[in-house]
Amino acid sequence: MSADITARIREDIFAAERAGVFRAVGRALPRIDARAHVSGSTRYYADRSFPGLLHVVMARSERHHALIGGIDLSAAEAVKGVVRILTHKDVPNNWYTILKLIGMGPDEEPVLAEDRVLYRGEPVAAVLAETADAAREAAGKVRIAYEDLPAVLDIEAAMLTDASAIKPHGSNLFIYDGRDHFHVHCGDTEAAFCEVEHILEHSYQSSPIEHAPVETTGAIAVPEPNGRYSIHSNTQAAFFTLDNAALILGVPFRHLRVIGGTVGGGFGGKVDVIVEPIAVLGAMRTGRPVKYAFSREEEMQVSSPRAAERIRIKDGVMADGRIIARDVRILVDAGAYSRHSPYGTIKAAAHMPGPYTVPNVTINAWCVYTNRTPSSAMRGFGVTIGDFAVEVQMDRIARLLGRDPFELRLQNAYRDGEMKPHRKKVEGAALVEVVQAAAERIGHSLPPEYRAMSSSRKG
Amino acid sequence: MRSSFVSFTLNGEEKELLIAPGQRLVDVLREQCGAMGTRNGCGQGGCGACTVHVDAVPMLSCLVLAELAEGCDILTIEGAARDRTLHALQEAFVAEAATQCGFCTAGMIMAAKALLDRDPAPQREAVVEALSGNVCRCTGYEPIIAAVLAAAAMLARLPAAAA
Amino acid sequence: MTRLRGRGISAVNYPTGMNLGGDPSQALIHATTTGNFVVTLSSVDLGQGLRTIMTQIAAEVLGVPPESVIIDTADTDTGPHCMGTFASRATHRIGNAIIMAATEARNALLDVAGEELEVAAADLETDGDGRIAVKGVPGKSISVLDAALAAHFKYGRTISGRGIYLKPRSYPDFETGAMDPDSCQAHACTIAEVEVDTETGEVRVLKLTSAYEIGRALNPMMVEQQIVGGSWMGMSHALYETTEPYYPDRAHGPVDFAEYLMPGPADIPQYDAVILERPSASGPFGAKGIGEMTANSPIPAIANAIFDACGVRIDELPITPEKLLRALDAAAVAPRR
Numbered sequence: 030m031s032a033d034i035t036a037r038i039r040e041d042i043f044a045a046e047r048a049g050v051f052r053a054v055g056r057a058l059p060r061i062d063a064r065a066h067v068s069g070s071t072r073y074y075a076d077r078s079f080p081g082l083l084h085v086v087m088a089r090s091e092r093h094h095a096l097i098g099g100i101d102l103s104a105a106e107a108v109k110g111v112v113r114i115l116t117h118k119d120v121p122n123n124w125y126t127i128l129k130l131i132g133m134g135p136d137e138e139p140v141l142a143e144d145r146v147l148y149r150g151e152p153v154a155a156v157l158a159e160t161a162d163a164a165r166e167a168a169g170k171v172r173i174a175y176e177d178l179p180a181v182l183d184i185e186a187a188m189l190t191d192a193s194a195i196k197p198h199g200s201n202l203f204i205y206d207g208r209d210h211f212h213v214h215c216g217d218t219e220a221a222f223c224e225v226e227h228i229l230e231h232s233y234q235s236s237p238i239e240h241a242p243v244e245t246t247g248a249i250a251v252p253e254p255n256g257r258y259s260i261h262s263n264t265q266a267a268f269f270t271l272d273n274a275a276l277i278l279g280v281p282f283r284h285l286r287v288i289g290g291t292v293g294g295g296f297g298g299k300v301d302v303i304v305e306p307i308a309v310l311g312a313m314r315t316g317r318p319v320k321y322a323f324s325r326e327e328e329m330q331v332s333s334p335r336a337a338e339r340i341r342i343k344d345g346v347m348a349d350g351r352i353i354a355r356d357v358r359i360l361v362d363a364g365a366y367s368r369h370s371p372y373g374t375i376k377a378a379a380h381m382p383g384p385y386t387v388p389n390v391t392i393n394a395w396c397v398y399t400n401r402t403p404s405s406a407m408r409g410f411g412v413t414i415g416d417f418a419v420e421v422q423m424d425r426i427a428r429l430l431g432r433d434p435f436e437l438r439l440q441n442a443y444r445d446g447e448m449k450p451h452r453k454k455v456e457g458a459a460l461v462e463v464v465q466a467a468a469e470r471i472g473h474s475l476p477p478e479y480r481a482m483s484s485s486r487k488g
Numbered sequence: 489m490r491s492s493f494v495s496f497t498l499n500g501e502e503k504e505l506l507i508a509p510g511q512r513l514v515d516v517l518r519e520q521c522g523a524m525g526t527r528n529g530c531g532q533g534g535c536g537a538c539t540v541h542v543d544a545v546p547m548l549s550c551l552v553l554a555e556l557a558e559g560c561d562i563l564t565i566e567g568a569a570r571d572r573t574l575h576a577l578q579e580a581f582v583a584e585a586a587t588q589c590g591f592c593t594a595g596m597i598m599a600a601k602a603l604l605d606r607d608p609a610p611q612r613e614a615v616v617e618a619l620s621g622n623v624c625r626c627t628g629y630e631p632i633i634a635a636v637l638a639a640a641a642m643l644a645r646l647p648a649a650a651a
Numbered sequence: 652m653t654r655l656r657g658r659g660i661s662a663v664n665y666p667t668g669m670n671l672g673g674d675p676s677q678a679l680i681h682a683t684t685t686g687n688f689v690v691t692l693s694s695v696d697l698g699q700g701l702r703t704i705m706t707q708i709a710a711e712v713l714g715v716p717p718e719s720v721i722i723d724t725a726d727t728d729t730g731p732h733c734m735g736t737f738a739s740r741a742t743h744r745i746g747n748a749i750i751m752a753a754t755e756a757r758n759a760l761l762d763v764a765g766e767e768l769e770v771a772a773a774d775l776e777t778d779g780d781g782r783i784a785v786k787g788v789p790g791k792s793i794s795v796l797d798a799a800l801a802a803h804f805k806y807g808r809t810i811s812g813r814g815i816y817l818k819p820r821s822y823p824d825f826e827t828g829a830m831d832p833d834s835c836q837a838h839a840c841t842i843a844e845v846e847v848d849t850e851t852g853e854v855r856v857l858k859l860t861s862a863y864e865i866g867r868a869l870n871p872m873m874v875e876q877q878i879v880g881g882s883w884m885g886m887s888h889a890l891y892e893t894t895e896p897y898y899p900d901r902a903h904g905p906v907d908f909a910e911y912l913m914p915g916p917a918d919i920p921q922y923d924a925v926i927l928e929r930p931s932a933s934g935p936f937g938a939k940g941i942g943e944m945t946a947n948s949p950i951p952a953i954a955n956a957i958f959d960a961c962g963v964r965i966d967e968l969p970i971t972p973e974k975l976l977r978a979l980d981a982a983a984v985a986p987r988r
């Protein structure tokens with residue numbers, strides 16, 4: 030495979046900029062882990078044996094939104110093989126706030142639910158047992174008394190002023206520096222809409238998407254003779270895991286050691302620190318190694334998905350194809366807790382108006398809480414759904430004007446030296462060139478003036 | 489129900505193990521035999537990562553009760569190579585870049601090996617069919633299909649004894 | 652049964668690095684008496700091939716063969732800090748940290764080699780094959796192994812280096828949205844060719860052709876892996892996947908691979924791609940992140956191709972047969988060709 034791929038590099042484009050003589054870089058070197066993968070000898074976190082290993086299965090909320098009247102553990106504790114059941118009372122600092130060490134908050138997500146649950150699947154009680162089967166059986170026997178509260182599931186409904194607020198601050202919107210949304214603008218969008226030939230306004234919607242790595246999220250915590258705990262984990266971020274677990278458990282950072290680095294697929298699903306604090310807590314309370322791994326069902330329904338987004342784009346277009354105004358409204362469904370979604374919402378706003386230069390832009394992005402599984406990081410989040418919206422919108426504009434879709438994109442493409450709405454100057458642009466190269470690859474001929482365009486000068 | 493002794497052959501080696509009732513073959517292979525190359529991806533028979541051969545038939549070891557393996561000949565990824573020489577499929581998976589995170593790879597190779605063992609020169613459609621129970625989230629499948637076809641071509645060039 | 656064909660395009664950019672920055676990564680490198688170099692990290696290989704890319708970057712800077720580079724990761728007791736593998740940041744951040752560490756280690760190596768050869772270190776060059784020679788005098792040389800042995804046993808010196816890369820955090824202006832969110836941008840254009848069965852609502856993606864601009868293809872084979880695998884995931888997002896099929900209704904959530912739909916080996920399109928390189932000023936050898944973006948451009952390209960084929964727009968992902976059939980019914984669209 031390697032030989033023909035190297036030939037696919039278009040050495041003729043940006044030839045002067047890409048010049049250089051390399052020996053190791055640029056080679057289609059076979060992956061250094063490939064032989065271990067094909068022989069089955071790669072060791073993932075779960076491929077180590079620990080005598081006396083206990084298994085965690087979580088008892089979870091069956092309601093979208095409810096107060097917890099009480100938790101009855103008696104039937105669960107009676108299951109043969111159950112060693113211990115942990116609830117929020119066992120968690121020293123019962124807050125999960127992933128970016129706490131760099132000052133991002135607020136504290137709002139309990140590690141284990143306290144007096145209420147905000148989504149179906151929220152963890153309530155962690156059963157530790159000698160076998161996974163016993164833990165599963167006992168988790169099914171944890172009795173949680175609920176008092177149902179109104180559930181907010183639709184993001185637009187959640188934004189209404191009379192919506193029932195699921196958050197203590199009294200609304201369902203994440204607060205950015207005192208504001209209920211994140212805002213970017215340049216130029217004067219409203220004035221520009223008065224000057225254009227065409228206004229197109231359309232809404233786009235996605236649903237939550239699961240990472241579906243073949244290896245589910247998991248960790249094994251092992252008490253060491255020196256009083257420390259080793260965490261064998263498939264985390265995507267070893268120090269996120271160490272920091273967050275230590276903060277939650279109220280132990281000095283030096284008490285924990287994370288060992289990982291080999292992961293059976295991540296795609297963003299293993300950035301959050303969900304299983305490790307519980308596994309270590311279990312190891313601390315029992316003195317035994319503890320494994321907490323998501324079942325496939327948990328991976329599908331409880332682990333954080335890619336957020337559903339609703340994006341409305343209103344474009345002002347001139348008869349010649351120039352887009353001179355773009356107003357974008359982005360709603361990101363954070364689910365019950367914020368995790369990485371407030372970050373993803375800013376990233377979504379920073380990405381607009383896509384790879385085009387539009388002189389008048391308004392972007393308003395809301396990160397909205399609902400009573401569903403918290404969304405978080407996933408491959409390209411903040412951008413993937415925005416690209417869908419922008420690029421379908423571009424297709425609509427091309428058809429409205431009867432324009433070639435390659436040419437319309439080239440005409441509006443951003444180039445070096447132009448200004449993004451967030452006031453960063455474009456450098457190293459190459460949209461023009463990829464559009465030209467893709468057209469050429471499928472034998473779509475472009476007029477000479479479009480073939481002559483370049484990202485480094487206005488053509 | 490009490491534990492019982494079960495005997496089977498694993499990669500050519502005789503095994504006699506004490507098995508608890510209801511234990512799955514995947515867990516016995518991994519935990520009691522140390523055959524960690526057989527991956528546990530879903531436990532539902534949905535991903536194929538735990539595919540092994542039981543009497544030359546590819547099976548999802550998460551759905552096989554270990555006690556039913558009595559007297560069977562079991563082959564896992566650890567037995568795919570001979571005398572530390574990789575099987576043609578393993579070589580082809582490396583050459584065709586058919587592995588990324590590697591978690592599905594053992595199951596893919598075992599599913600593909602069952603095909604090549606009975607049909608040494610399969611058409612693309614037969615390869616697709618043979619892999620249709622195995623999930624890969626990284627590669628987009630095309631390199632895996634290419635690797636199986638390349639392995640078949642490699643085997644066709646070898647003397648029969650080496651295959 | 653009517654099968655209609657259509658073609659759609661999309662063009663996208665994608666930011667490299669954690670949004671707004673503030674995400675450091677480090678690398679430590681040292682040579683042992685064996686002449687091999689250990690690169691110590693706490694970074695995670697998700698399967699995208701981090702270990703291989705970091706081997707190539709270290710080998711390039713050190714001027715040694717990739718086979719003599721050993722990647723040791725990820726153990727928080729021994730590895731220096733890394734923010735993590737996400738946001739298409741690993742190649743950029745960790746790659747830059749390795750360049751810094753390897754430069755320091757290389758200088759230490761050349762100092763020792765210079766003393767052994769009795770020339771100034773600045774007059775030396777590496778051949779990338781394990782030897783250090785005086786520039787223009789290929790006969791006057793020393794092996795990396797002998798230099799490492801001399802460093803340890805004759806001079807009592809370390810051949811090692813420390814590296815870190817940080818893009819300082821940008822704090823957005825909440826009035827205007829002014830900010831510096833990224834380190835560089837990669838680019839892609841994808842053309843999808845599809846066939847829509849108007850009787851079943853099923854969409855078959857026939858071919859995905861893309862042009863990617865990624866700064867520098869540090870390993871073209873692994874770039875291809877990302878493009879092919881990402882194209883498949885994009886197609887899967889466009890047509891199949893969701894944990895909530897009737898969002899925002901919470902019912903009918905899939906719990907296994909039988910219910911969570913993704914295209915299998917029988918459903919894949921032909922993949923084709925070309926790669927462009929416009930090196931980024933900040934990237935290691937100009938490289939930008941490609942890990943995430945490959946799933947993005949296929950989605951709108953497929954949506955646009957579906958419209959081209961059957962004249963119906965589905966603006967809600969995923970574009971399932973059910974949604975397509977309902978839309979075709981609602982529009983009572985006569986096949987256009």
